[in-house]
Amino acid sequence: MNAPLTIALDAMGGDFGPSVVVPAALDFLSKRRDVALILVGNEEAIREQLKDAQHDERVTIRHASQAVAMDELPSKALRNKKDSSMRVAIDLVKEGVAQACVSAGNTGALMATARFVLKTLPGVDRPAIITAVPSQHGSTHLLDLGANVDCSAIHLFQFAVMGSELITAVEGLAAPKVGLLNIGEEEIKGNEQVKQAHELLSTCDLNYVGYVEGDDIYLGDVDVVVMDGFVGNVALKTSEGVAKLLGRFLSRSFKQSWLTRISGLAALPILNRFRRTFDPRRYNGASLLGLRGIVIKSHGGADRIAFENAIRIAEKEIHCNVPERIAQQVAIHLDDGRKRAAG
Amino acid sequence: MNAPLTIALDAMGGDFGPSVVVPAALDFLSKRRDVALILVGNEEAIREQLKDAQHDERVTIRHASQAVAMDELPSKALRNKKDSSMRVAIDLVKEGVAQACVSAGNTGALMATARFVLKTLPGVDRPAIITAVPSQHGSTHLLDLGANVDCSAIHLFQFAVMGSELITAVEGLAAPKVGLLNIGEEEIKGNEQVKQAHELLSTCDLNYVGYVEGDDIYLGDVDVVVMDGFVGNVALKTSEGVAKLLGRFLSRSFKQSWLTRISGLAALPILNRFRRTFDPRRYNGASLLGLRGIVIKSHGGADRIAFENAIRIAEKEIHCNVPERIAQQVAIHLDDGRKRAAG
Known part of the structure; x- marks a missing residue:
């Protein structure tokens, strides 16, 4: 596998888990050459979805033993679910293995975990x-x-x-x-x-x-x-x-x-x-802005078309270097603000 | 004139003033027997609208020398516009001459004036x-x-x-x-x-x-x-x-x-x-609740059909004794709250 661009997907998130995330991932890959996807979650459940589908080495599985429930308290998820699919997907971004991650899981837990693992950009x-x-x-x-x-x-x-x-x-x-x-x-x-x-x-x-x-x-x-x-x-x-x-x-x-x-x-x-x-x-996929990494939140009830759209947004933000660009702008505006404050 | 029920209309309010309020008033009266309307505002401008229209003694004019602008600061309107059509319409409710008023004027000024003139119900x-x-x-x-x-x-x-x-x-x-x-x-x-x-x-x-x-x-x-x-x-x-x-x-x-x-x-x-x-x-007409009197706010851009609907809401609230009933409920809940607080 030598794809220049890798996105980690929380395969257990959302109302439908792997039954939506896996087909969406394969749909997405069928239209792309230069992207690899890591499906993060229960290996067995993911394999079950993959078994009858055509796919190549650009799809890999990263097993995670836990999943965050849709109504779980963010603080509890952060403390008790260190091997959740959501956490591991974000960890992969932190480690540089993936350049972005996408999750349809619990918004509060996703934000808390992303913030804890990736940290906010300077000035944000x-x-x-x-x-x-x-x-x-x-x-x-x-x-x-x-x-x-x-x-x-x-x-x-x-x-x-x-x-x-x-x-x-x-x-x-x-x-x-x-x-x-x-x-x-x-x-x-x-x-x-x-x-x-x-x-x-x-x-x-x-x-x-x-x-x-x-x-x-x-x-x-x-x-x-x-x-x-x-x-x-x-x-x-x-x-x-x-x-x-x-x-x-x-x-x-x-x-x-x-x-x-x-x-x-x-x-x-x-x-x-x-x-x-x-x-x-068509509008599914919200970006968590201000982090040192790209995290895209899909709607919990997203179907495969909607989830694929969220993956597409992640890809676009990688190509456009969104976190780096935001970091630069925040620095400029902070600097400008300081100068104006100093008169 | 011996109508059991009278509503004062701010004829100068909204984007169109008397050119909407007067026709809406006449439309409304043509469907009712037991309601009288007082058109409050510039007498000449109101007469101009009335002159070719059929109407009976249930329509009266109450001249007011001022009008509140749509973007006027509520505090300024309250201080400087004591003879505005809006203020006089509310005064008529306070004096018991009318049982409700309707205005398409500046929401902030209407609320401030109504609150100042009519006062809030006890406990609100x-x-x-x-x-x-x-x-x-x-x-x-x-x-x-x-x-x-x-x-x-x-x-x-x-x-x-x-x-x-x-x-x-x-x-x-x-x-x-x-x-x-x-x-x-x-x-x-x-x-x-x-x-x-x-x-x-x-x-x-x-x-x-x-x-x-x-x-x-x-x-x-x-x-x-x-x-x-x-x-x-x-x-x-x-x-x-x-x-x-x-x-x-x-x-x-x-x-x-x-x-x-x-x-x-x-x-x-x-x-x-x-x-x-x-x-x-069909939904035009918002009620200002919690006052010692009925005040209905029409959308500023209301046409005659929309404004007529707002008059209809005023009529209904008079029939249903809305302020009295709300006063009773607020008293009951305050009492209940006090009891619960006392254990």
Whole structure:
């Protein structure tokens, strides 16, 4: 095996474990030449999934004797599960055997373990979770999505620096537009942390466009929207809820009678395009930013298509040297901040 | 004029002022016998709107020399606009001339003025804003939606009591299901305020169902979802953003070619039902709960159909004695809390 690029997959994570992770891994490899994957977890369970499938030496298994439960306390997982598939996958990144890892496991445990094993980049107080959502003009990235429930202004500022650099690195945008989520476009609204973060962002050299509101996320006029983890998680879940409600209403409506079934047939190409465009699987894969290594969180309920997408994001972040680039930007902004503070 | 029920309308509020408020008022009256409306604002501008329209003595005008701007600081509006249409409409409720008022004006100013003029009910620390959103099984009520950006556990608890009683009063549900918005169903997640509010709610006699997440709002399994104002405002605006994104995608898709136009025609009844069901105008009208009087906030961009809906909500809350009923419930829960605290 001499692949220049290796990704470790937590094969036991998520609602479906190896039955999703292994097929997704093989799908991914069938489209790539220069990537190797390490399947981390219960060897027997992984072999069972591999046995009837075509695969080559780019797939290897790394046995791990434990698995982290989806509802396990992060602190307990960290203390008691030193040979979990999640932990070993992250260890492989730490050791340089893999350049990234992907897990559909317990978000809290993944963040705690990644932070403990890999450590944060210099100047980053807290790692954040970022993902893309569809918008009118493509997609918008949101962070933080749940790693940090109480954030100070400086945390929000760091999220902005990291999110902006991720977009620059991965999408090649020179100056991504960064917005700060607030509850009014007027400067009079919002809580203290948000107002202070606004001050910090207004005087830095990011392409900061100011406050944005919840509905602006989906207009696509900004590339990155910054918020604390509680708010971000609510925004993301609420969006999923609305999309599901509307989608179900439509499909139920078209199935109501033979007349609506016929009109549904006529509208099928459009409804299918609708489903494809807003398919959450296309957006599966959130990055844990601010760590000394690449860690991608897949949705726990991801299927093989969705999980494959998360592997693709890991690959892209390796190619784009995301952690190194973020480290540089954080250093520049810290330096700039120090100079400005010194007058 | 001897109508048993009078509602004061801030005719100058919102993006369109009298050109929306006056027609909405007349539409509303054409369907009612026992309600009178007072149009508060610039007399000339209101007369201009009334002049070609049919109306009877149930419409009266109350001149007010000022108007509150949509971006005016609430504290300034309160200090400098003592003869604004908004202030006078609220004064009419205070004086008992009207039993409720409706305004599409600046939310912050409306809340500040209403709180100053009407005062909060005994035992209520902070009034909250509540509205309904569509869900799988009808609708779900959310509060707070922006009045309170930083909330303690006791504030969230009071919101739950008020929201629950509103549903009981207005929708006749004996024990509405109350959920507390959090970012994980497991008890390990969430911020301190939310965890403490969960403790308070778990031991009170509301029909508290526990934590819910953003996507649960639209499932309709709970009747009331409680959250702080920052989170609530983001949840609401984000939902609007997603609904607009999906709606625009659909209508644009159906207009793409003559083929899609034909399939759009076939699907028209369903698309129209979709639009009707999720028409935000049907949900226009948020209540300011916890005050000694009924104040309804209409969306600033409301058209006549939407504004009429807000008047209808005001009428319903008068019929149901909402403030009195909330006062009673708050008293019971305070008493119960005191007893429990005393062991």
